Amino acid sequence: MDMDTHNQSSCSWRVRFALNLKGISYEYKAVDLRKEEQYTAEFEKLNPMYFVPVLVDGDTMVSDSFAILLAASIISSSVQPLQMLNLLKYIEEKAGPEERLSWARYVIERGFQALEKLLENVATRYATGDEVCLADVFLAPQIGASTLRFQIDMVKFPTLRRIHESYKTLPEYTASLPESQPDATI
Amino acid sequence: MAAAVGVASGADVPSKLKLYSYFRSSCSFRVRIALNLKGLEYEYVPVNLLKGEQFGAEFSKVNPINYVPALADGDFVISDSFAILMYLEEKYPQHHPLLPSDLRKRAINYQAANIVSSSIQPLQNLYVLKFIEEKVGPSEPLAWVQYHIGRGFSALEKVLADHAGKYATGDEVCLADVFLAPQIYAAVKRFNVDMSQYPILSKLHEAYSEIPAFHDAMPENQPDAPEPQA
Numbered sequence: 001m002d003m004d005t006h007n008q009s010s011c012s013w014r015v016r017f018a019l020n021l022k023g024i025s026y027e028y029k030a031v032d033l034r035k036e037e038q039y040t041a042e043f044e045k046l047n048p049m050y051f052v053p054v055l056v057d058g059d060t061m062v063s064d065s066f067a068i069l070l071a072a073s074i075i076s077s078s079v080q081p082l083q084m085l086n087l088l089k090y091i092e093e094k095a096g097p098e099e100r101l102s103w104a105r106y107v108i109e110r111g112f113q114a115l116e117k118l119l120e121n122v123a124t125r126y127a128t129g130d131e132v133c134l135a136d137v138f139l140a141p142q143i144g145a146s147t148l149r150f151q152i153d154m155v156k157f158p159t160l161r162r163i164h165e166s167y168k169t170l171p172e173y174t175a176s177l178p179e180s181q182p183d184a185t186i
Numbered sequence: 187m188a189a190a191v192g193v194a195s196g197a198d199v200p201s202k203l204k205l206y207s208y209f210r211s212s213c214s215f216r217v218r219i220a221l222n223l224k225g226l227e228y229e230y231v232p233v234n235l236l237k238g239e240q241f242g243a244e245f246s247k248v249n250p251i252n253y254v255p256a257l258a259d260g261d262f263v264i265s266d267s268f269a270i271l272m273y274l275e276e277k278y279p280q281h282h283p284l285l286p287s288d289l290r291k292r293a294i295n296y297q298a299a300n301i302v303s304s305s306i307q308p309l310q311n312l313y314v315l316k317f318i319e320e321k322v323g324p325s326e327p328l329a330w331v332q333y334h335i336g337r338g339f340s341a342l343e344k345v346l347a348d349h350a351g352k353y354a355t356g357d358e359v360c361l362a363d364v365f366l367a368p369q370i371y372a373a374v375k376r377f378n379v380d381m382s383q384y385p386i387l388s389k390l391h392e393a394y395s396e397i398p399a400f401h402d403a404m405p406e407n408q409p410d411a412p413e414p415q416a
Contacts, residue, residue: 047341051305076300076303076304077266077268077303077304077307077308078253078266078308080304081304081305081308081309082308082309082314087309090330091321094318094321094322094326095321095322099321103317113251114250114251114252114253117250117251118250118251
């Protein structure tokens with residue numbers, strides 16, 4: 001099984017975490033989004049949306065982390081698409097760098113408020129109990145990326161902050177971190 | 187409404203499904219289609235997004251995350267159209283199943299559905315367009331939407347090329363169709379997208395208009411649709 005991916009991509013991170021949890025080995029094929037390697041004719045054959053990750057299983061190609069994993073749609077439709085690099089670039093170009101950051105924070109905090117309400121009464125060690133499940137696979141990269149790139153103040157989201165601390169103790173999680181990937185730049 | 191005759195004593199009479207919906211919401215449209223296809227009765231509860239009713243105290247009690255659509259099944263409330271659709275699919279698997287049994291065809295359905303629900307629809311959402319209009323200018327939102335729809339539609343044409351039949355992934359109406367119909371509808375009716383570049387999607391648009399379940403779910407046929415102007 002091959003996975004075409006970028007270490008910084010939040011969506012790719014979900015799939016890495018899940019593959020690790022399921023103990024499925026895969027060959028990592030780096031696609032550098034900053035160098036726009038997703039726009040080559042070769043990659044277009046893998047995914048005409050030019051998005052990573054793409055999972056190649058024999059001659060079946062499946063892209064979109066949701067298609068691979070299924071669920072946690074709040075993050076994948078209401079938060080992550082609105083903090084995508086090309087969208088933030090657009091906002092920065094048209095409205096300025098401060099707008100870019102305040103937009104990203106608005107979108108993320110809106111989503112986190114929703115997730116905090118959704119999970120506050122069900123989360124224990126992880127999002128929905130004491131076992132890692134699909135929701136965690138989506139939450140881990142979202143929280144990870146949000147704290148790192150947008151300096152979201154997690155004090156407002158105690159449940160999310162707590163489960164994020166739990167993820168950090170998992171070897172499958174640390175193995176899936178952007179900085180642990182073959183294409184990570186120091 | 188007459189009580190059901192012959193219900194065994196002690197048996198639970200299931201309460202009706204309630205759908206909190208806005209007539210024009212693309213995501214609500216998806217759920218309406220699925221409920222119709224599955225032949226499930228439901229009570230339509232309108233939530234006016236333009237008036238901000240999703241943030242009102244009443245709806246917040248039903249759904250604290252303020253998202254529309256939301257489905258109430260007894261005391262269980264779920265929002266987010268993808269989650270609602272998967273709930274309906276898993277609860278009522280015998281009622282017009284929406285997912286093919288072939289694993290690969292199933293994956294294509296998820297992919298097409300997710301292209302719409304993650305990569306197109308969120309970028310044409312009301313508050314995004316308002317933000318762009320305010321911060322960039324009044325002519326910008328339409329160009330923005332047409333760009334993202336065009337990008338998504340080009341991808342869908344390629345994804346579906348080897349799979350489309352009468353419908354998106356074959357000759358049965360499936361999950362992909364439930365997502366595609368409202369998206370194509372919005373592209374044509376609201377955003378003036380030139381469909382001549384998208385032959386598969388154009389053909390699907392025609393096919394959907396002939397299915398009663400889709401027709402009955404259309405925005406203009408909802409209780410909260412405004413009266414057509416003379």
